[in-house]
Amino acid sequence: MASGRPKSLPNSLPARYATQRGRARAVCAAPALAALVLSTFPALAGIGSGGGAADAAERAAVADARPQAGTEVARGSRGAPGDDPLAALRGAAERGDPQAQYELGLMLETGSGVEADADQALDWYRRSARLGYAPAQNNLGAMLARGLGVRRDLAEAVKWYRLAARQGYVEAFYNLGLAHSEGRGVTPDEGEAVRLYSEAAKRGHGLAQVNLGLMYAQGRGVERDLATAAQWYRRAAALGLAQAQYNLANAYMLGLGVPPDARQAAEWYRRAALQDFDKAQYNLGMLYGKGEGVERDYIEAAMWLTLAAREGHARAASFLQELRPLMSPEQSEQVARRIEERQFDRD
Numbered sequence: 265m266a267s268g269r270p271k272s273l274p275n276s277l278p279a280r281y282a283t284q285r286g287r288a289r290a291v292c293a294a295p296a297l298a299a300l301v302l303s304t305f306p307a308l309a310g311i312g313s314g315g316g317a318a319d320a321a322e323r324a325a326v327a328d329a330r331p332q333a334g335t336e337v338a339r340g341s342r343g344a345p346g347d348d349p350l351a352a353l354r355g356a357a358e359r360g361d362p363q364a365q366y367e368l369g370l371m372l373e374t375g376s377g378v379e380a381d382a383d384q385a386l387d388w389y390r391r392s393a394r395l396g397y398a399p400a401q402n403n404l405g406a407m408l409a410r411g412l413g414v415r416r417d418l419a420e421a422v423k424w425y426r427l428a429a430r431q432g433y434v435e436a437f438y439n440l441g442l443a444h445s446e447g448r449g450v451t452p453d454e455g456e457a458v459r460l461y462s463e464a465a466k467r468g469h470g471l472a473q474v475n476l477g478l479m480y481a482q483g484r485g486v487e488r489d490l491a492t493a494a495q496w497y498r499r500a501a502a503l504g505l506a507q508a509q510y511n512l513a514n515a516y517m518l519g520l521g522v523p524p525d526a527r528q529a530a531e532w533y534r535r536a537a538l539q540d541f542d543k544a545q546y547n548l549g550m551l552y553g554k555g556e557g558v559e560r561d562y563i564e565a566a567m568w569l570t571l572a573a574r575e576g577h578a579r580a581a582s583f584l585q586e587l588r589p590l591m592s593p594e595q596s597e598q599v600a601r602r603i604e605e606r607q608f609d610r611d
Contacts, residue, residue, distance in 0.1 A: 353367060353368055353371075357391075360395070362395040362396070362397035362400065365388045365389075365392035365397070365400065366389065366397050366403070369384075369386070369388035369392065369403065370385070370403065371385075372384045372388065373385035373389075373403070373407070373412070382412045384413075385412075386404070386414055388400075389403050389407065390404055393424060396427075398427075398433035399435075401425070402425060402428040402435050405420075405421040405424035405425040405428070405436070406439065408420050409421035409448065409449070419449040419450075421439075421448075422443050422450055425439045425443065429460075434463075434464050434468070434469050434472075435469070437460050437461075437463040437469070438469050438472040441457045441458075441461040441463075441475065442457075444457040445461075445475070445479075445484075454479065454485030455485040455486070456485075457484075458476065458484075458485040461475050461476040461479065462476060465496060465499075470499075470503040470505045470508065471500075473496045473499050473503075474500045474505060474507055476496050477492075477493040477495075477497045478493070480496065481493035489521075490521030491521040491522070493521055494512065494520065494521035494522050495521075497511045497515065501532065501535070504539075506541040506544065507536070509532045509533075509535045509536035509541075510533065510536040510541055510543055510544045512532045513528075513529045513531075513532035513533040513536065513547070514547075516528040516529035526551070527557040527558075529551070530548060530551050530558045531557075532544075533545075533547050533551065537568060537571070540575055542572045542576060542580070543577065545571045545577070546568070546572040546577045546579060546580045549568030550565070551565075552565035552568065553565035562595070563598045563599055563602065564602065566599045567599050567602045567606070569584055570599060570603060571606075
């Protein structure tokens with residue numbers, strides 16, 4: 265994997281990171297275990313999945329962006345004190361309030377407080393969108409793009425995204441960028457995708473920041489610029505996006521747009537790994553096995569590889585098949601204990 269890796273991280277390490285780091289002291293492995301790790305890690309430690317810059321997983325988000333459900337409805341501001349908030353909301357929607365129509369559509373789409381019903385969600389979004397409410401226009405476009413409650417229609421989705429974007433709605437800029445990047449309902453145009461991602465990214469949209477970074481890293485629709493790519497990854501990582509943290513870690517590991525720094529790479533892998541990002545868990549495990557950027561610790565390495573395998577990382581699972589027979593019962597218990605402690609820290 266080449267240029268499609270960089271991403272960013274938060275300004276301060278989470279408490280769990282400090283706790284884990286404090287207990288990550290070196291453990292003396294059995295000679296056979298050490299021999300396997302030292303001989304195998306160099307061959308397996310290629311950063312990432314090995315799928316290249318165009319790997320689908322490295323393209324960050326491909327889902328149409330929609331706001332979270334429940335933020336407006338929970339206030340129950342559309343009825344008198346003591347009224348049923350849902351009944352009040354439905355009443356306001358039926359009286360033609362576009363925000364209430366949107367909020368009701370969001371609840372029905374996501375099943376937040378009501379039974380999910382894509383057909384009804386689509387109907388309420390459409391009513392609100394026709395009244396010019398930008399969030400509903402965006403969400404209607406997303407449902408059309410995914411074929412939820414309606415036959416899939418990418419061109420119609422783009423029409424609604426554009427209407428929302430004209431009002432400055434940030435998710436709509438992101439969705440239009442995605443459409444132009446991948447040719448969803450429009451002729452592919454990577455230059456236009458960069459422009460649209462930029463509009464969303466400068467407004468603080470994390471997924472757009474990640475995708476914009478990837479466009480710069482891969483030289484798609486813009487001159488290749490790894491330093492700018494890393495800057496966008498960092499901004500997205502500061503928002504807590506695991507994919508961005510992972511890409512920024514790769515940038516530090518490979519010196520892509522930033523000075524090579526294995527310690528920084530390990531820290532960013534850890535932040536993504538703590539969010540169950542399997543590639544980050546795998547790479548962090550490999551760094552512990554090699555002692556790059558962290559103190560060598562085979563137990564910590566096995567822990568992260570085990571967690572990556574549980575998340576479906578095939579290479580981690582394969583390597584563990586070779587590693588486990590060479591671990592003593594005590595070492596296996598240490599791995600299990602650290603996984604249990606990590607779960608306790610998360611809870």
